[in-house]
Amino acid sequence: xxxLQESGPGLVKPSETxxxxxxxxxxxxxxxxxxxxxxxxxxxxxxxxxxxxYYSGSTYYNPSLKSRLTISxxxxxxxxxxxxSSVTAADTAVYYCARRHSGGAYQYVDxxxxxxxxxxxx
Amino acid sequence: xxxxxxxxxxxxASVGDGVTITCRASQTIGNYLNWYQQKPGxxxxxxxxxxxxxxxxxxxxxxxxxxxxxxxxxISSLQPEDFATYYCQQSYSTLSITFGQGxxxxxx
Numbered sequence: 001x002x003x004l005q006e007s008g009p010g011l012v013k014p015s016e017t018x019x020x021x022x023x024x025x026x027x028x029x030x031x032x033x034x035x036x037x038x039x040x041x042x043x044x045x046x047x048x049x050x051x052x053x054y055y056s057g058s059t060y061y062n063p064s065l066k067s068r069l070t071i072s073x074x075x076x077x078x079x080x081x082x083x084x085s086s087v088t089a090a091d092t093a094v095y096y097c098a099r100r101h102s103g104g105a106y107q108y109v110d111x112x113x114x115x116x117x118x119x120x121x122x
Numbered sequence: 123x124x125x126x127x128x129x130x131x132x133x134x135a136s137v138g139d140g141v142t143i144t145c146r147a148s149q150t151i152g153n154y155l156n157w158y159q160q161k162p163g164x165x166x167x168x169x170x171x172x173x174x175x176x177x178x179x180x181x182x183x184x185x186x187x188x189x190x191x192x193x194x195x196x197i198s199s200l201q202p203e204d205f206a207t208y209y210c211q212q213s214y215s216t217l218s219i220t221f222g223q224g225x226x227x228x229x230x
Contacts, residue, residue, distance in 0.1 A: 046209065
C-alpha cells in the first residue's frame, strides 16, 4: 500500500524559508505514470495546489507562488521536497504531499499524505 | 487561471436524503473534473475523476455528471459517514490545477 509522509519544521519565522520533505513508501517515485506534488490548506479554508514534480525533475508551479517556490525530487531516497522562501503569516497552512495520477488523458490526486501544519510566526 | 465555483457553500440534509452539489468552471474544461471528500482533520479522498468515473472503493451512491463548464456531484441516499466537505478540481489545465472553494455538508 502506497504511503506518503510529510516531515519538516512545524514553525517557521517570517521572511525565512519553509522546507518540507515527503517520503514515499510502498511504491517507486520513478514510475512514469505519476507526478508528485504539494497542496496546502490554510486553517478553516480550502485547498490550494502548490506545484508538482516528475521523477525526471520537471516541475509545474502555481503561478502565484512561482517566484518563491522550489520543488525537487531525490529518486535515490524516494523523496521529494518543497522550499518556499520569504514566508509570511499567509503561508500558515496544513501542507499535504500527494501523488497525481497522470497515466492517461485524465489526471487526479489519488494518494495523499496525512498533512503537516506549518505555522509562520516569530 | 481557471476558476472553479461551487454551490452551495454549505447545506444541511438528513440521513437518507439525496443531495446535489454543483461546480462551475470559468471556461470550458471538457470532462476534466474531479471530486474529493474531506473529513475534519483528514486528507481529502478522491471520489470521482473524469467528471463521472467512480474511484475504486467509493460507494455507488456517489455519482458525477457534466461537461464543459457545469458539473454536479450527487449523493443518492446520505449515510452518516457522508457528512463532510466536498471539493471539485479541474485537471484541464495541468500546468495550474485549481479547486473549488468547497461545499460543507452538515447533518440537519
